[in-house]
Amino acid sequence: MSTTPLQISNMSVAYLKKPVLRNVTFEAPEGKLIGIVGPNGAGKSTLIKAALGLIPSLTGDVSIYGRPYAEQRNLVGYVPQRESVDWDFPTHALDVVMMGRYGHLGWFKRPGKAEKKIAMECLEKVGMADFADRQISQLSGGQQQRIFLARALAQDAQLYFMDEPFVGVDAATEKAIITLLNELKMQKKTVLVVHHDLATVKEYFDWVMLLNVQIIAFGPTEHAFTSAKLQETYGGRLTMLDHDNRSALLIDTR
Incomplete structure (x- = not known):
């Protein structure tokens, strides 16, 4: 099996004939936290959805550890935008988490005690065990x-x-998420995260992709996340401010 977690070649996507992604090609290294950054409409969410086959692409090949995604679904996890989920659907927190086990069970086997135990352990890891029946x-x-x-x-x-x-999450949840991401990295797992807060990119991610319909830069954060590349990505002037030893990046697109 290939050791490359994700390889995308020449992916292009269009909505109503308007290009949203153009000739996107990259390989994601194993065991890295990778931030995907760019302006609104840059194609960040589209890239993820096209890679997962949730939306069609005009061109492009996607391989997961050297094989097509359809053959490797059980190796891939997905956390969608919260706004895209029907939160009024009548189900409990534990049931939602157990849905993550279906890929291991197959369609016709119902989750049992072992799956419930795993689901509760996962709820415990994110501090939500007390809300299992909510x-x-x-x-x-x-x-x-x-x-x-x-x-x-x-x-x-x-x-x-x-x-x-x-x-849209509170500070405690943000801290819990980044702790969890680092735990996944320590397990040699690869995580691609669509991210909007430029001020935390250097703190959170090993690698970064700067995307605006096409890839502007991709690589280790210290090399790819530069003022020049950010200005190219956002098409405006960029101001860097320092506050409490944290860099804040402001984009002026006027």
Whole structure:
């Protein structure tokens, strides 16, 4: 089996004939936290959805550890944008997390005690064990995000896609998420994260992709995340501010 978790070649996607991704080609290294950064409409979420076959692409090949995604689904975990989920669906937190085990069970085998035990352990890891029997509609935004992270953990994947996991969560949840991501990295798992907060990119990610319809830069964060490349990506002037020893990046697109 190939040791490359994700390889995408010449991926192009268009909506109503408007290019959203153009000739995207890259290989994701194993055991890295990779941030996907770019302006609104840059194609960040589209890249993830096209890689997972959730939307069609005009061109492009996707391989997971050297084989097509359709043959490697059990190796891939996905955390969608919270806004894309129907949180009014009548189900409990534990049931959502156990959905992550279905890929290991097959369609016709019902989850049993072993799967429930794994699901509870995953809820424990994200600090949500006490909410196992709570309806998902009764949870806060941060709690809902933790539930979806627990579901991804229950999949026990090797490659994870996470679409804006830090959006709309409280500081405690953000800290819990980044702790979890680092635990996955220590297990040699690869995580691609669509991310919007430029100020935390250097702190959170080993590698970064700067994307605006096409890849502007991709590589180790210290090399790819530069002022020049950010200005090229966002098409505006960039100002760097220092506050409490943290760099803040402001983009002026006027």
